[in-house]
Amino acid sequence: MIDSLQSVVDQTGPQLKLRWLTAVPARELPLRGDAPEQAQHSLIGSLNCIHPNRLQVIGRPEQLYLKTLGSTAYGETINKLFADRPAAVIFTDGIEPDADIRERAAHAQTPLLGSSLGDQDLINHLRYFLTHALAERKTLHGVFIEVLGMGVLLIGDPAVGKSELALDLITRGHRIIADDAPRFARIAPEVVEGTCPETLRDFLEVRGLGILNIRAMFGEGAVMRNKTLNLIIDLQPLDHQQLACIDRLSGSLSVMNVLGLAVPKITMPVAPGRNLAILVEAAVRHQILRIRGYDAGVDFIDRQARAIGQDRPDPPGTRR
Known part of the structure; x- marks a missing residue:
């Protein structure tokens, strides 16, 4: 340094x-x-x-x-x-x-x-x-990957499936920045940038397969050197009671503090049969719309309110 x-x-x-x-x-x-x-x-x-x-x-x-x-x-x-x-x-x-x-x-x-x-x-x-x-730095455990132009950090307990999900996303055309120990630096008041330690660059560990060289397997276009951190996805195996507590309209959106910056975080339930790669892509697209000022949950509530207002019967004695 x-x-x-x-x-x-x-x-x-x-x-x-x-x-x-x-x-x-x-x-x-x-x-x-x-x-x-x-x-x-x-x-x-x-x-x-x-x-x-x-x-x-x-x-x-x-x-x-x-x-x-x-x-x-x-x-x-x-x-x-x-x-x-x-x-x-x-x-x-x-x-x-x-x-x-x-x-x-x-x-x-x-x-x-x-x-x-x-x-x-x-x-x-x-x-x-x-x-x-001289930027302030911090190492986080997870997999840092670019999805649809946004830097996404996949976090969760060991063996929850972060590397397998990252590999699935890579096969769908997205790019990996760092596995296991991505290093983040706050390079501007509203910008946290993530990169990979030199010794870990290009490698991804997948249980059962061992260490994979993503650059050698998928080519130059499958890896990136650095990317701004835009979204954190926390992979969690949740039971039925925990799932029932998730807001049906706004989902599990929250924030996580990284080097003093509040980064949007989504808790994503992990369960057999769920296609996590598609869900991550959907979460990223949804976050892009939020950044642009559109929130589907708010839009849905407004639409329902308008529909209720249109169907409301006139008060007694009101002439048409």
Whole structure:
């Protein structure tokens, strides 16, 4: 996992043409910062002394701005820049920092980096990279699969039939992302993305058959590297009393908290003779309609109310 300045430079340096303008720090520098207030700072952005970034970027516009400042204002700005203890200051567009900045950086023990890329190109690339690399993560037990364009996590007790259902869905043209231990990361306020650990990629364990290589068996189109989590289906063997408690109109729709995000969850009864693959497809289609603003249960209730209103007899004494 990327969590230090040195690891970011190692991972992105060749692509973003990053180079050290000062000596490589002897100790690992955390990107989040040690102090609580530093952990709240945005990760990267153009020079900002009011709301500091952990990686402060100085490009041509910032360089021109600094040159317009008088000596007093310039000194105050540079002092504020390094007093906020950024993880590093990055100079873009091939800009070389002047001797004064180098001296103050050395005194504050703040690394300086340089790149020949433009400031916005560098910021956009690094922001995307850091958003994914530093996202909060969680591993859930289940099978993560894409069904009709939606990321569906199949969960349930061991041996309930998750892998067999996933295999059935794959044969129907859907794609698997991860079996057994999909890893999820919250990459945006309303987005949780799931992927597969490298060692488990392409494999699916089915009891009685062992480990299957889905890519080798079904081809490249049967697997995916990552997908947004849209729906959770909890496979549960329910008795008659539990089935009777399920709402006949709205079903078993609820939510499950994943990394602080409420993800729709459907409890799907497992019983002999039920075609779970078709039911999963129907559940996904139903959820897509909900996202678009249509709820069949509400529509049904409204239709019944209209029918009752039309059949209601007129009150006594009312003329037609």
